[in-house]
Amino acid sequence: MTLDQLRIFLAVAERGHMTRAAEALHMSQSAVSAAIAALEGQSRVALFNRVGRGIELSAAGEAFVSTARAVIAQAGLARTVLDDLANEPRGRLRLYASQTVASYWLPARLIRLHERFPHIEVSLTIGNTAQVASAVAAGSADLGFVEGDVSEENLKRRVVARDELVLVMSETHALAGATTLEAADYRGQAWILREKGSGTRSEFEAHLAQMGLAVADLDVALEIPSNEAVLSAVAAGSCVSMVSSRVAGSVRGICQRPVVWRDPPVRDFAVLTHPERHRTRAIEAMLGILDLNGRQAG
Template sequence: MTLDQLRIFVAVAERGHMTKAAALLGISQSAASAAIRALEQQHGVQLFNRVGRNIELAQTGRRFLPEAKAVLERAAAASNVLEDVSQTVTGSLSIAASQTIASYWLPRRLASFHEAYPAVRLSVTIGNTRQVETHVLDGTADFGLVEGRTESDILRRAKVDIDRLKLVVATSHPEIADIAPGRPDIRELRWIIREGGSGTREVLEDLARREEISLAELQIFLVLPSNEAIRQAVEAGAGATIISELVVAGAIAEGSLRSVPIDLPKRDFAIITHRDRQASLAQMALKAHLSEKAMASA
C-alpha cells in the first residue's frame, strides 16, 4: 500500500467518479483505475461497487475511507515537520481559486513566487467560490482564494487584496433610466449572470436585496459558467452584467463596453485555509508572498 494509492482512493471516494478524480490528481483515468485495482488485489477486498457506468463505495470502502484520510494527514504533518527542521521551503501546494482570481489576479503572483521558491511545485484548480470552499474543506486543496462569502466556520479567512466591480453594457446599449443619481433601474435591464455559488453572482444578489427586489423580479436572460463568456455576451449586446473591473478593463478601454455609474461596494480577495490543518512552510511562504504583493500594489 502506497501513499499514491491512498490519495487516488480518497479522491475517487469523495467524487464518486474515476475520471473526475484522475483529472483532479493530474493522472490518466487508466492509471487511477489501475491503482484502485492493485489496492483491492493486494488485500483481497472490494472497495467500490461498479453500478453500470457509476461507481460507489462498498461497505469495506466506507470503513477504509477515514483511515486512509488519517494516514494522508499524518504523512502531510510528518513532511511539514521535516520542512520545519530544515527550514527549506520545498514540497507541493494545491491551490483552489475562483475564476476571477485564477484568471486575472493570480498568474503573475505565482510566477514571481516560483522565482523566489523554485523548489515548490504549484497546481491550481479553478471553480466558483462554493466549489473552492469545498476543496479546502475536504483537503484536496491546501488553501483557497475567493472573492465571495464563505459559509463554513472551520475555515480561516484572510484578506489579501480588494476588487472593484463594474456594471457594464455594450457601448451601443440604450441609455439606462435612473431611479436616483447613481441608482439605475436594475429591473429594466436584461441580465447575464454567473451560476449559483459564484462570488460574482453574489454581488447582483446583494444589490437586489439593497433595492428591496427579489432575484425573480429581474430579467435574467442568460446564466453562463465563466467570466469570459459573460464579457463576450455583453459585448455582443445581449444585456448587462456586474463583474470585476479586472475582467472588463481592457474592453472598456477599447470601447466595446461602457461602464454604467452605480454605487457598488468593493469586495475582498481572501485566502481561506482549514482551521484544523497545520500549514507547511511552503503554504506560509505563499500566503506571505501574496499578501506582500497586494500591499505593494495598493
C-alpha cells in the first residue's frame, strides 16, 4: 500500500467516478483503475461496488475512508516538519484574508516574502472577516488577515496597519459638494452596503452609532459582498456607500469624502494566529515580513 494509492482511492471515493477522479489527479483513467485494482488486490477487500458503468463505495470502502484520510493528513504533517527543519524556510503557507486586505494591502507583503523566501508556497483564500477568523480557529488557515474585531476568543490578534473609511458617491451626487453632513442627510440617501460579517460593515455600523443611527434607520438599496461591485453600483447611480480609502480610488467617476463631521472611522488591519498551533518556519517568515513592513500605512 502506498500514499499514492490512498490519494487515488480518496479521489475516487469523493467523486464516485473514475474519470472525474483521473481528471482531478491529472492521471489517465487506466492508471487510476490500475491503482484501485492493486489496492484491492493487496488487501483482498473490495473497496468499491461496480454497478453497471458506475462505481460506489462498498461497506468496507466506507469504513476505510476515515483511516485513509488520517494517513494522508499525517503524511502531510511529516512533510511540513521536514520542510520546517530545512535551513531555509520552505513548505506551504495557507493564508486567509478579508477582501480589502487581500486586494490592497497584502499583495506587496507577499511579493517581499517571495523575494526573500522563494521556496515558500503560498495559497491565499479571500472571504470576509468572520470567515477568516473561523478558518484560523479551525486550523484550515495558518494565518488570517482581517479588517476589524473578531468574535473568536481563542485567537491571537496583532495590529499590522491602519485603514480609514470614506463616504463615496458619484461625482454628480448632491452630497459631493455638501459642507457638512448630519443624521438627516444619511436618512435621506439610498445606501449600498457590504455584507454582514465584513470588517467594512462592522466599522460602518460603529460610525452610524456615532451619528445616533443604525442600519435599520437607513434606506438600504443593496448589500453586496464585494468592494468593487459596491463602487461600480455607486458610480452608476444615485446611491452612496462607505468603503476603505484604499479602495475608493479604484473606480472612475467616484467622489470620496473623508469624514470630518464625526470622528473618522478608522480601523485596524490585523493578523490572526492560533496560539496553540505549531508555528512553522514559513509562518515565522511571514510574520517577520509583517514586523518589518506591516506597520506602515502603505
